[in-house]
Amino acid sequence: MFKNILIKSLCITAILFLASCDDKDEPKAINEHEEFSRVTIKVTKEDDQSFETHEFEVEGHDHDNTNNTGNSGDPHDDHAEIELEANTSYLFEIRFYNDEDPNNPEDVTQEIIDEADEHQIFYELTDGANITISSGPGDTMDRDSNPLNLISRWTTTGAGVADVEVYLIHEPTSKTGTSRDDFGGATDVEIEFEAHVE
Amino acid sequence: MTTSFVFSQDCNLTISGKIIDVQHNSPLEAAVIEVVGTRLAAVSDANGDFILSNQCKGKLTLKISHLNCDAVFREIDLESSSSYNFRLEHRVENLNEVVVSKLRVHELSATSKIHSLTELQKDRFSSKGLAGALEQISGVTILSTGNSIGKPVIHGMFGSRVGIVYDDMLLENQQWGQDHAPNVDLNTFENIRLIKGASTLKYGTTPGGVVVLASILPKRVDSLYGKTILSGMYNGRGYSAISNWVKSHKSGAYLKLQGTVKRNGDFTSPNYNLTNTGNKENNFSISLGKNGLQHKWKAFFSYFDTEIAILKSAHIGNVKDLLRAIESDVPLVIDPLKSDIDFPKQANNHYTANIEYTNTSVVNGELHLKYSWQRNHRKEFDIRRGALKDTPALDMALNTHNLISNYEWDTTFGNFDSGVFFQVQDNYSSPETEIRRLIPDYLKTKLGGYLTATLNNTKDFIFEFGARYEYHNNEVQKFYRDSRWDLKNYEAPFRKYVIREEKSQKLIKRTLVFNTFSFNAGVRHSLSPTYSINVNYNHTQRAPNIAEMFSDGLHHSLASIEYGNPFLGKETTHKAVIDFEKKAGNFQFSLTPYIIVGNNNYIVNEPTGVESTIRGAFPVWEYAAVSALFKGFDFDFSYAFNAKTQFRNSTSWVEATNTKTDLPLVNIPPLTINNQLQFSLPNWNSFFVMVNSKTIFRQTQFPNNNFDTTVIEDGKIVTKTVDISTPPNGYHDLGLELNWGPYPLRSSNVSISLSFDNVLDASYRNYLNRLRFYSDEIGRNISLQIKLYH
Secondary structure, three states: OHHHHHHHHHHHHHHHHHHHHOOOOOOOOOOOOOOOOEEEEEEEEOOOOOEEEEEEEOOOOOOOOOOOOOOOOOOOOOOEEEEEOOOOEEEEEEEEEEOOOOOOOEEOHHHHHHOHHHEEEEEEEOOOOOEEEEEOOOOOEOOOOOEOOOEEEEEEOOOEEEEEEEEEEEOOOOOOOOOHHHOOOEEEEEEEEEEEEO | OHHHHHHHHHOOEEEEEEEEEOOOOEEOOOOEEEEOOOOOEEEOOOOOEEEEEEEOOEEEEEEEEEOOEEEEEEEEEEOOOEEEEEEEOEOOOOOOOOEEEEOOOOOOOOOOOOEEOOHHHHHHOOOOOHHHHHOOOOOEEEEEEOOOEEEEEEOOEOHHHEEEEEOOEEOOOOOOOOOOOOOOOHHHOOEEEEEOOOOOOOOOOOOOEEEEEEOOOOOOOOEEEEEEEEEEEOOOOEEEEEEEEEEEOOOOEEEEEEEEEEEEOOEEOOOOEEOOOOEEEEEEEEEEEEEOOOEEEEEEEEEEEEEEEOOHHHOOOOHHHHHHHHHOOOOOOOOOOOOOOOOOEEEEEEEEEEEEEEEOOOOOEEEEEEEEEEEEEEEEEOOOOHHHOOOOOEEEEEEEEEEEEEEEEEOOOEEEEEEEEEEEEEEEEOHHHOOOOOOOEEEEEEEEEEEEEEEOOOOOEEEEEEEEEEEEEEEEEEEEEHHHHHHOOOHHHHHHHEEEEEOOEEEEEEEEEEEEEEEEEEEEEEOOOOEEEEEEEEEEEEOOOHHHHHOEEEEHHHOEEEEOOOOOOOEEEEEEEEEEEEOOOOEEEEEEEEEEEEEEEEEEEEEEEEEEEOOEEEEEEEEEEEEEEEEEEEEEEEEEEEOOEEEEEEEEEEEEEEOOOOEEOOOOOOOEEEEEEEEOOOOOOOEEEEEEEEEEOOOOOOOOOOEEEEEEEOOEEEEEEEOOOOOOOOEEEEEEEEEEEEEEEOOEEEEEEEEEEOOOOOOOOOOOEOOOOOOOOOOOEEEEEEEEEO
């Protein structure tokens, strides 16, 4: 008898469960709107306003057809290079994009400008080239008048080559410094290129 | 000669048993059991157990007394060595009856050592959580994330390998991940027990062990009683209030209400503030039932709600940030103390509702039927920007329905328990997070049955057997990014499961079926009235959990990308435990060596490479099946110098190796030695002092999972090792606890305790804390606790 009660109640519950759980919607695909997938640096020669735009994409990113995902090891393999003339002044304008959805690429730079207090761009250079970096005209200032370096002025002197690491830092503990360590915070973007001064 | 032979036969009996505190359903320590008219007496131990040996056949009277309870007398007609449960009530007017019942073996296991927390041990952690309370048991450690999130580790195993059972149901609580603490309030339950191993297959197949939280049925009397615990603590500027009320009626009807409120602000380590480490908790439970003589009904509802801040400096962006954190002696974010909870944080809630029916009039036994529903909702908030600032990075709801029926019966040769169960579980990861799902959506169906048998008709031997079969059907819908799909060559094995392709992702729908069969066998042999030996063997099969098969995402605080392994099979482990015990006298001990073997299918998470993202290169960790061997022991002993002074020691050691590579497994607890001295002063019956000394050694057995990264330093590119492997140094933690009471206060009793944790304000880091790269553990803490028994 107890077996009967048991089996009956199990069946009834099973039916209830299945009725309530079936036809579950297929999950929606998620586009990560917050992550950056592309960074551009527009390098303008101040003398003649000639410019060149350099693009940086995530290695192995879905839109990138270089099948370089994972295990690629040394990130210094295929460096982008930016050619600069000696004794010249350039403006570097950096912009951040999310083009996870190719039909609707987003420019995330405005969010960084809106939250200027919580962001900082920092260029860290190795020795080898004589380059001075300062905030450029039209750069964004935070509440304490610290420039974000969204637009920076690069002044070259002698020839040489330097490795450059570019960081977008979220919630830095300091907005000024001479090395990445000085800024603290979380690194949201880290890209690198070689600056060739000739 | 003949006379002495007869004498020795007749007076060689033992009376053993357990003293239980009726109101709190917990073992009662330090109750005195005397044989009236003789000088023979025994004192119950921390588990409430006592043994009176050398008793003669015939009628005798026992007097059971305890500081907090009125003495009661009980006549016994002793025919053979017997076990009795004595239930004592706190000294409350009109409630001074003792209930004696012949022990029916409804313990979790009759052949394994069961560790029960005493009321004192439980209340000490009432405001700190379950994992901390369990850590008082030897062989149990905490795997933590900061100072507020902890999950119990038993014999080096945690997560899906440790079952947490509350109110007879396995907690279904998104156990994946180190930073997922059990969402259950220990204050809802009066009784907390633990078995190290799968020696009870009633609830599930968990090779590490099982923790069982239970509440006791109120008696059939008209009564209203309860307990309130108020605590305040200096470190964290925290407080908590916990209150339990029981209204019982002589018809058997009862109502139980319980509520918990906890608040903590930022904690401090000896040298700095731990910015963003506060937490809050609001819990509530109600149970309503009727204890008839033949029919018992019970309905239960509980709500658990917690919000936990995560150490600010543990939010990092990439491996260079991690390197910077490891190289810095202090956290990179130290702000003034505050009491509110900021990002990053977790917000979790857990609902439980169940209804239960017991019929005690079936032949020789009891029939139980229970339906239970659990809903766990977990949100993890990161530091985000723009419109997504307040949107969780992870938002998952896990719904579980359980239906279980079991029949427990007694015969002349033993006790039996058999049951069948049916479970449906649904996980939903919200796409609103705009971050790809760490855990895919799935629907799981589980059904099966178990049988346990305890054979105790042989003198001095108890045998126990158990078996459990489970059928798992997981219907998983998961998105794979095309890049991952191509890299892992999933096209050949999984193309047939693809149901949709969009935005460089493939959605697969796949059904995974696992059949698991587990069994155990145990024997308990009483070598003498005081010495016994238990031997247990557990063969456990566990279906891999969804995280092990399908997790996919970035762990911020470890700067690592984690991937599941969709090819995993079921995990089979063998565990053998021996427990040699002396349970009476001034000197008592228990020595528990054990060994666990997982051949070819023990699931671990290990580093496999590096993946580049726009944030830089991240180490990738993937789940894999390896061969594992655990060996270890727990050793406990206590010595009572006199009635007022007792010393206790517990020592635990475990070593776990991947036997294929001969490398140690990660996150295995180091050697731990606990010493405890408890004493009270002459003529101060209501006062005692306890000194706790805990020594944690440095873990010397660890795998090297370090990796390299390059940074610019002084104008040069240099390669640096990110040392995530080297365990921190050992440490010594000294604690002191002063207890007063209980004292009568109007119609209630009140007791007060003042405790000091980390008295020496020592700075140290804990190998089993996932945030050990970022900060020291919390410093000195002083807590005051006031307990009121209504």
